[in-house]
Amino acid sequence: MRKETQRDLFPGALEMMILRTLKRQPLHGYALAQHIKRMSDDLLQIEEGSLYPALQRLLKDELVKAEWGVSATNRRVRIYKLTAAGAKRLELEVSKFERMLEGITRVLAPGQS
């Protein structure tokens, strides 16, 4: 019954992007949202709010961990960090995604028939 909030994305895509971003450096929610937006050049329509349920899922599966800290702008924020399990999962998801992408690309490519 969950509303489809990630129209442009397939399930798990947002999580993958979060993991990838966190692999580079630990971030808090707002920074994470801004970073993903910036990196995607606003090509993806992501509601910032949808980030939080995704983060909760990752927390529950212990792929990321969170600690309260202070941000650059001196706010009390929760900073997310990738766990070892998260790094492993990221690798797996990325390779799965690449294979999927390759398959789709082949089908979509102008055929030689």
Add this chain to the structure above:
Amino acid sequence: MNWMRRLLSRRKIYGELSEEIRGHLEEKTAELVAGGMPREEAEVAARRVFGNVTLAEEDGRDVWKWLSIEKFFMDARYSLRMLRKNPGFTVAAVLTLALGIGANAALFSVIDAVLLRPLPFRDPERLVAVHAVDIKDAAYNGEISYPAFLDWRSRSHSFEAMSVWWTTSVTYTGGTQAVSVRGVVVSANLLSLLGVSPALGRSFVEEEDQPRGEQLPVILSYEFWQGQFGGDANILGRSLTLDDQKYVVVGVMPARFQFPVQANRVELWTTIARDMLGKSGMATQRGVSYLQVIARLKPGVSIPQAQSDVALIQEQMNRQYPEDRPRSAAINTESEQISGSMRPALMILLGAVGFVLLIACANVASLLLARAAGRQKEFAIRSALGASRGTIVRQLLTESLLLAMIGGVLGLLLAHWATSALIALAPEGLARTSDIALDLRVLGFTFLVALVTGVLFGLVPAVQASRCDLNRGLEDSGRGSSSGAGRSRLRNTLVVSQLAIAFVLLIGAGLLLRSFNRLQHVDPGFRADHVLTFLLEVPSQHHPGAQRPAFVREILQTTRALPGVKSATAVFGLPLSEQQDVYTAAEAEGHPLPRSQRPRVGFRIIESQYFSTMGIRVVEGRAFTPQDELGGRSLAIVNETLARLMFKGEDPIGRRIKPSISFGESDDAPMREIVGVVADVKSGSIAGKTAPEIYVPQTPVDFIGEMTVVVRAMNDPNSLVPAVRSLVNSMDKDIPMRQVKTLDQYVSGSISAPRFEAVLLGTFAGLAFVLTAVGLYGVISYSVAQRTREMGIRIALGAPRGSISRMVVRQGALLALVGGGVGLIASVFAVQLIRGLLFGIGSTDPATFIAVPLLLLMVALLASYVPARRATKVDPIVALRYE
């Protein structure tokens, strides 16, 4: 445990999530403000980019939830609030359900204990009862002789083991006072056949089927061991005297062990060797059929296979022993054997009570439908706010389930009370009634019934409600005029089904009640009021030889002298009593017949005042005198049925007859001269036919050492009990008084099964009837309420008020006619089921088939008339103001 920690820390998680989201929005706003945007605008913009804050938070929380369960609790909380807000509806629904569920739970507790629970033996499904079937006369069915049993056992291939048994009463005199208990004579292999072993000591061994030495082996019940020997640890090897015989205790059974499983407790078991003692032990005679057979089928052998196996053996035996009555064999499972004739009746009652629950369901469903109409606006608002159809259906179902569960709990309370009433009402002789209890099995059953009930009555209204059109739901003020068409059709269907079911149940109940009424008015042939009876055993070692008749005469004479006693007598074979009836073959003088063709006649041994004390009419000739008992001439009195059957219109007085039973030393049965004819007496059961019977004058204890003393009192017969008891005690403290009961109790016990059936089906039908009447009333009132506006218009346009009420009543009558019609057709089939339970009336008893439709129609008219009157009082101005 991880999930446990999670459950506890959840509040913290939720708090952190909210704080985080709030922080996010603030940061965004701050950034925008820093970029030069006005604060208010920035706040809106931040929210826009963020999306739905609440949804994000909820989805975030959902991650941590045990979804379905928590949603259920949320729904349940909401449902409780809704139910509390509508106390009238809630009370009506819960009460209806409690009645339906409670009746089911109570009856199930009986059926579970009596029919369903497996017998407490190893692999009970392979235990069977093997019967002899008399080819000529079904009255001889059942028992076989020990030599015949040995043939069965040695020649058959279908059984792992076979054992005989029969119960008899024995007197134990070793304690502070004589007690009479029931003992069972069995084959030595019985316990291993059942798969049970003694708690103390050993089972019987094979050789103990033959008498060896002086003492016979006996195994005691746990309860007898505790009660009589205080649980003495040195009980094994102890010798005790039962009747005249010495026994040695070889074992004690575990607590609660009983075999045979039957209404009366048994306290000890001994082997068939007991019946081989003496010069003519019963177990040594092929002609004495008195034993029941229990057997364990070999794995994989079916009952029909085993049956043809035994039948074939019996066929050979019929050729081998032409003197015996020709027989065949029949086998049924031991559990069927134990529930006996009550099984079909109980199944019918279970069906009936199920239908009562269906009617209750229909009532509640109807209530829900009506309420759903009123709640359309609520649903419309909820779905406008984003609730999906599934959410609304789930919500409504939760409400129904909650109702059902509350109804179930209340129903259990009702069942608790009803079960004790059922036990009190249970037919005499119904085995395992002591196991009836509201135990876990019944709780489970009730829970399941409540669950199914909730879904059953909740689903249709829920789906209907969720199908509502959003716009119309919001516009409509909730008292819509046309939108309820489908719903009211559904309610009409429900009420028609209720009427049909109630009709069938009422017909069934009517037939059973009429039949029971007939039974109550059967003339038993004797006057049952003001008569006290009790059984006395007079062992011959206490009063040997000629002392015994003298002792009996003395007891009777002192009893007659007691204040409040009108007369007293003694008999062997009191009608309708627990004492086994004795039957024998008889032949009239001058008409010699081979043994196997002689008619079977009842045999009663009476003291001379028997007929006058019992109030049995002497039709012809005379009753016995005290002189007749002294011997001399051999005399007999016969009943009318015998006179008709054997003398075919000739005068039987002075003719001679020979029942093949002898007393004392003489081996040959004497020819007896008939001196009188008495009226027929219902001896086996009130409903049964009277068999031909012979009465002979003799001291009744002479036959097997026991007799029933019959005392006619001037006032309440029970008030004589203490005086009689102390009298017997003073004459011989070693003879126990058993079965102290009034004759009225025997008569009423004899019709206890039909009473049980009639009262239960009557109660269920009554319940169904009331629920249906309420249902019909509800439907009609609701439709009147719905049509207030229409009626206002009609009245405003000049319709006479009488025509309005006629219109409403016509609607009710139409429903009743359709329901009654369907019920009538269904009854034609349903009555076939209870035909076997009826006495004295046909299954198409006209009185019942006239009374029930009339009753139903009258109540239907009444149930419609009340709302109809309300309809005529509609004030057109008020009705129209809502436009």
